[in-house]
Amino acid sequence: MPEDTPSGGSKPDAVSISVSQSGWAPRTVLELDHVYEALGHKRRRYLCYTLLESTQWSPTELAAKVAAYENGCLESAVTTDQRKRVSTSLAHVHVPKLADEDVIRFDGTDEMIRPGPNARQVLLALEGMEASVDSEREEHTRSEIDDDEA
Amino acid sequence: MSDDADTPGRMGLEQVTRRLYDPAGDVALVTEIVYALADARNVSPTDLTSPTLYECVDVESLEATLFDGKEGPSSRRGSGTVTFQYADYVVTVWSDGWIEVSESSTTETEAESDRS
Numbered sequence: 001m002p003e004d005t006p007s008g009g010s011k012p013d014a015v016s017i018s019v020s021q022s023g024w025a026p027r028t029v030l031e032l033d034h035v036y037e038a039l040g041h042k043r044r045r046y047l048c049y050t051l052l053e054s055t056q057w058s059p060t061e062l063a064a065k066v067a068a069y070e071n072g073c074l075e076s077a078v079t080t081d082q083r084k085r086v087s088t089s090l091a092h093v094h095v096p097k098l099a100d101e102d103v104i105r106f107d108g109t110d111e112m113i114r115p116g117p118n119a120r121q122v123l124l125a126l127e128g129m130e131a132s133v134d135s136e137r138e139e140h141t142r143s144e145i146d147d148d149e150a
Numbered sequence: 151m152s153d154d155a156d157t158p159g160r161m162g163l164e165q166v167t168r169r170l171y172d173p174a175g176d177v178a179l180v181t182e183i184v185y186a187l188a189d190a191r192n193v194s195p196t197d198l199t200s201p202t203l204y205e206c207v208d209v210e211s212l213e214a215t216l217f218d219g220k221e222g223p224s225s226r227r228g229s230g231t232v233t234f235q236y237a238d239y240v241v242t243v244w245s246d247g248w249i250e251v252s253e254s255s256t257t258e259t260e261a262e263s264d265r266s
Contacts, residue, residue, distance in 0.1 A: 092209075
């Protein structure tokens with residue numbers, strides 16, 4: 001809808017124009033619901049990250065990885081109870097949700113989890129966030145150096 | 151399901167098991183609910199695979215409503231209960247953390263039996 005352009009704001013000619021500069025949010029970015037749904041929980045963000053490492057996972061492997069990450073230990077140090085608890089939440093909420101959003105596919109026959117049609121978009125969003133965190137950290141470090149020099 | 155099912159002192163519901171969820175603890179609400187259901191069915195939690203809880207209730211919304219999903223004192227903590235159906239069971243989550251699993255006998259069992 002062309003009428004959507006806010007009064008006084010100039011209409012951007014590309015999606016890459018940032019919100020802060022133009023005050024105009026690109027519809028294509030705002031409507032990526034599956035990306036926001038997929039990344040709306042810490043365990044799902046972690047699951048999506050693991051998709052960057054390999055193309056297929058068994059639910060047991062994934063549960064062990066998530067439990068190790070959350071308990072700050074090596075996968076070999078994860079107890080059976082810890083793995084089972086994580087595995088339960090993955091099987092009953094996070095895996096079905098990511099499958100619903102077409103981010104992963106769960107194959108019932110070989111019980112393997114693989115990336116789905118929307119995986120690429122979610123991974124790109126994660127990488128974008130990582131880049132923004134990195135640049136912020138860099139800026140922060142730089143300002144600390146400036147403070148020291150002052 | 152009729153509306154009378156929500157009135158206090160429900161008939162035809164028999165509590166099978168209950169389990170306490172600690173919002174400040176390490177174990178997720180979804181895990182506690184599945185463990186309670188597994189206990190009710192007398193199976194291992196990892197063997198309780200179908201249906202998934204995801205098909206029956208939005209656990210994240212339930213958690214946000216009753217427990218706010220955050221640690222520490224919060225004015226946004228809800229009070230009351232959320233009840234949903236999981237297969238032949240009725241699960242009630244209380245805002246104090248108790249999860250109750252009841253078996254729906256008579257009426258609901260009859261209603262479900264026309265599937266076969």
